Amino acid sequence: MTYVFQQTLNALQLGSIYALIALGYTMVYGILTMINFAHGDLFMIGAFFCFAIATFFGLPFVPTLLLSMIGVAFLGVVIERLAYKPLRQAPRVSAVITALGVGIFLENFTLALNPYPQHVPTLITDTTWIVGGVSISSLQILVIGLSLALMMLLDFIVRRTMVGMAMRAISWDKSIVPLMGVPVNRIISITFALGTGLGAAAGTMYGLAYPVIDPYMGILVGWKAFICAVVGGIGSIRGAMIGGFILGAVEILVVASKIFPSTYRDFVAFGLLLVLLIFRPYGILGKPRPQKV
């Protein structure tokens, strides 16, 4: 029983990181119907910003997190302006390929500046409590709690504020909304800033929880988060959160249940996702968009 509880905590920790990244995919998709494949690499940049700020300026955790989020959000907006905005009228796949290009650029630019894997300094003094045989580390609580708080904040912004209303309006219909006086470009920038900022928060927490970071770490995590977004129903914010926790749970379950050797983790996780997509082809919370003839 304690084992189950222990693994649940691990699953929540991994799942909340996936969910935070998946949110960035799903928000950009909702508003631009474009898959921002550079998002996983922005997550990596977030981890490296955290590393740089903590190492060279020696700031404590909260300012490091905030600076990293702001820096990456700024980078995300710049990328959108320079690389994606010129392609809004172009075929959709051109934007996707551009995003792949931006991702490869970010990976290798980071690699060129920084050829070795880095070790993020400990920003949080990690204390472990033993509650009824289950060891709970303060870091785990921090990662899970902070992610949930950020997700609730995002849910609030999207559902209750004017900016959020504008975002939902743009994802509903792109041609009428500008005529209603909604500043589309500004809303898209805000969407990118929010999505990449959450990615950076995930990167910072990933750097704290699994301290070795390298320029290619965003690829696999990013693709997995994209899968989470699709499983939840791409474009749906709550779906992305659910998808993230599902993938986290499945991955930990495969390792923890010991039915399969742990090297089968990816195999089982992706196999299950395929099966899920066969039964719900539009994801858990996604709505099929009827094609009009």
Add this chain to the structure above:
Amino acid sequence: MAKRWPLPVLLALGFLLSFAIPSLGLLDQYVQLILMYVGINIILAASLNLINGYMGEFSVGHAGFMAIGAYVASILTVLVFPSAAGPWLFPVAVIAGGLGAGLVGMAVAIPSFRTRGDYLAIVTLAFNMIVKSVFENIEAIGGPRGFLGMDKLTTLPWVFFWTVVSLWIMRNLVYSNFGRGVISIREDEIASDLMSVNTRQVKLVAFVVSSFFAGIAGGLFAHLLQFINPRMFDILKSTDILIMVYLGGIGSIAGSVLGATIYTVLLEWLRPLGIWRMVLMPLMLVLLMIYRPRGIMGLREARWFTPVRDLMTGKRHQSLGART
């Protein structure tokens, strides 16, 4: 009358040259190696173009099919066939690799009946990761350490032969009745269904053909490098192939040839820059996409790849579909 007489002559000359270059040593080993990579990449790009360019789906796991071809062909030449007969049975091994990949391609085609676009992308992506994971877990073929012991059976004439054959088959397929069906799925799947295109069958065949040639390229790749491991066929390799396709231009065989050649040669040419070439390369890709969103050829075809009947009626440009 539009004349294209030089094509068979050029092909024959090219074939002779591909024999002459290694035996007479006209080019040094390094340039020959690059040429062979170019050929393999052309097969990969052209076969992915069938799905992504002509059919308008978004498949992102092409390296998975390549991996199956590479492993099947290598297992046959190393473990099954007697090593003395290696060079003679090499084409059999390569074709078997292609068939293996094609068989798996059939399985991947089935989800495409129900979903398309980003959901199909996810299926192919997951497929790519599953293939890599499976090969990593089979200890008998080396697991994550990889598989070796292949002889260097891939030679310049073989690469030239397979490149020409695959381009020829794919071109004929694209301009056949079947190919019109493929293009009609890209333009509007429901409309093409109403026009009595058997969309399921067309999708299935397109996926099988595409993965078959990816498997062929995998077999050639394995016997050129003489060493394969599952990590070679991960998402990064698939991304490479995607870039070649979109760099050259979708819906164009000449585009795939150009894209694969430019990408491969440029990466080699920029090698002195070290890691910075991988910084420069995506920047150039992004700039190209901004100024030419459809890639270099983008739904246009070179004269050589266009059937004579289309040249005569001046139909060299495909319609620009709203959905692509």
